[in-house]
Amino acid sequence: MESRWGGVEVSMIGKSARFILDTLFPIECLGCKKEGTWACLRCLKRIPIQTEDCCLVCKLPVKRGKTCFACRKIFTLEGVFSFLDYDYGLVKSILKAAKYGYVRGALDPLIRIVEDYFLSKLEFLDADPRALIFVPVPLHPRRLRDRGFNQAEIIARRFAAISGGQSVPALVRRRHRPPQASLDEIDRARNIRHNIWCVEPEAIRGKFVCVVDDVATTGSTLGECGRALRQARASEVWGMVLAKG
Numbered sequence: 001m002e003s004r005w006g007g008v009e010v011s012m013i014g015k016s017a018r019f020i021l022d023t024l025f026p027i028e029c030l031g032c033k034k035e036g037t038w039a040c041l042r043c044l045k046r047i048p049i050q051t052e053d054c055c056l057v058c059k060l061p062v063k064r065g066k067t068c069f070a071c072r073k074i075f076t077l078e079g080v081f082s083f084l085d086y087d088y089g090l091v092k093s094i095l096k097a098a099k100y101g102y103v104r105g106a107l108d109p110l111i112r113i114v115e116d117y118f119l120s121k122l123e124f125l126d127a128d129p130r131a132l133i134f135v136p137v138p139l140h141p142r143r144l145r146d147r148g149f150n151q152a153e154i155i156a157r158r159f160a161a162i163s164g165g166q167s168v169p170a171l172v173r174r175r176h177r178p179p180q181a182s183l184d185e186i187d188r189a190r191n192i193r194h195n196i197w198c199v200e201p202e203a204i205r206g207k208f209v210c211v212v213d214d215v216a217t218t219g220s221t222l223g224e225c226g227r228a229l230r231q232a233r234a235s236e237v238w239g240m241v242l243a244k245g
């Protein structure tokens with residue numbers, strides 16, 4: 001496995017799984033098919049970095065990806081940082097290879113090209129980067145079992161490492177709702193809608209928290225995470241994603 005995959009970590013084990021991976025995802029640039037890397041330097045350099053910021057919810061241009069005034073009423077995040085356009089071919093191929101191809105090494109080149117931009121964006125936050133808590137958007141337990149890794153967690157760990165902050169997988173997705181017998185009417189109605197929960201409130205309380213994911217489209221999952229983190233009394237919650245769809 002080591003030689004065929006050139007040291008790239010593959011989450012699945014077993015011969016049949018590797019056979020499928022070899023067939024579907026041989027290691028070659030997902031942009032130009034050059035062998036030996038998921039994304040060659042030439043193709044990586046062509047990926048445009050998205051500098052124009054807009055409100056994730058209504059797409060109105062706003063500074064630094066802040067949630068616009070009107071959307072603050074319906075969206076729980078202060079704002080969302082993103083770096084890449086999901087519809088750019090190579091970005092989409094890499095993120096899909098990680099997500100559906102079970103190839104965690106495919107994420108590395110994308111994370112590397114956004115690192116500098118990530119650090120410069122942190123300067124806009126009213127917080128010491130070393131005090132930031134990066135929380136990955138949780139996967140369904142079954143998906144996590146199938147894939148063997150959560151791509152959001154890989155990104156969160158990397159962001160924490162380069163900023164000096166901390167990565168805390170404080171959220172979980174639950175298929176089953178908590179027992180409802182003790183809840184009042186309003187809480188009961190809430191519980192029917194929500195399936196993301198904070199399981200480490202003491203690590204979140206009073207902290208500046210960044211919810212991390214690979215890609216955001218409507219922002220509904222990020223918003224759901226923001227709700228859970230606010231309920232756990234985070235002082236401020238931002239979203240940080242590699243790409244926007």
Ligand SMILES: [Zn+2]
Nearest residue numbers: 029032040043
């Ligand atoms: Zn290439």
Ligand SMILES: [Zn+2]
Nearest residue numbers: 055058068071
């Ligand atoms: Zn808006």
